[in-house]
Amino acid sequence: xxxxxxxxxxxxxxxxxxxxxxxxxxxxxxxxxxxxxxxxxxxxxxxxxxxxxxxxxxxxxxxxxxxxxxxxxxxxxxxxxxxxxxxxxxxxxxxxxxxxxxxxxxxxxxx
Amino acid sequence: xxxxxxxxxxxxxxxxxxxxxxxxxxxxxxxxxxxxxxxxxxxxxxxxxxxxxxxxxxxxxxxxxxxxxxxxxxxxxxxxxxxxxxxxxxxxxxxxxxxxxxxxxxxxxx
Numbered sequence: 001x002x003x004x005x006x007x008x009x010x011x012x013x014x015x016x017x018x019x020x021x022x023x024x025x026x027x028x029x030x031x032x033x034x035x036x037x038x039x040x041x042x043x044x045x046x047x048x049x050x051x052x053x054x055x056x057x058x059x060x061x062x063x064x065x066x067x068x069x070x071x072x073x074x075x076x077x078x079x080x081x082x083x084x085x086x087x088x089x090x091x092x093x094x095x096x097x098x099x100x101x102x103x104x105x106x107x108x109x110x111x
Numbered sequence: 112x113x114x115x116x117x118x119x120x121x122x123x124x125x126x127x128x129x130x131x132x133x134x135x136x137x138x139x140x141x142x143x144x145x146x147x148x149x150x151x152x153x154x155x156x157x158x159x160x161x162x163x164x165x166x167x168x169x170x171x172x173x174x175x176x177x178x179x180x181x182x183x184x185x186x187x188x189x190x191x192x193x194x195x196x197x198x199x200x201x202x203x204x205x206x207x208x209x210x211x212x213x214x215x216x217x218x219x220x221x
Contacts, residue, residue: 004154033208035211042211043198045209048208056208058208088152090154090155092155098160099145099160100157101157102154102155102156103154104153104154105152105153105154107152
């Protein structure tokens, strides 16, 4: 089975712009979660989608949003980018609630 | 919020067992203990999880104390490729989010 894929792998944006990141889960997995990883804050949970519905949400501002499509693929969007949004954004998919399988991440740099 | 305490860093000689401790003194009865690791700049990788019994798989063993307030991840024969940050996480299965702490940076030394 192919693993979780994320595109793009690297991205450079400037302050004020918006960005959309994509995640394709493992085939058959209906849950997709997003995490932000920074050197200062570590790995932080953003939100989780299941069957096209947001099921859980972390403590992030409304500039961070996401959605999930009927084929379970998910996108996350960050609007009005700030320098502090520079991070590794990780997507994880799961079949059940036992374990999550992480993708390689998208490295976002905001200049 | 992370509910675990781990040492910041540890070293282990190649070929020896690596024992990574984790404190989770406020764990609830329905919370599981999970271990993930993250090799530099890659996504975290699942290692093992357990509720109260000791668990073993092809990667590692998980020893949970009887009071469940602490656990130890054991890599029986550490290799250089085991150098990574190891995260101990407690979670309930009703929620699908994982709260990662700061983890332990394990360095396997030749």
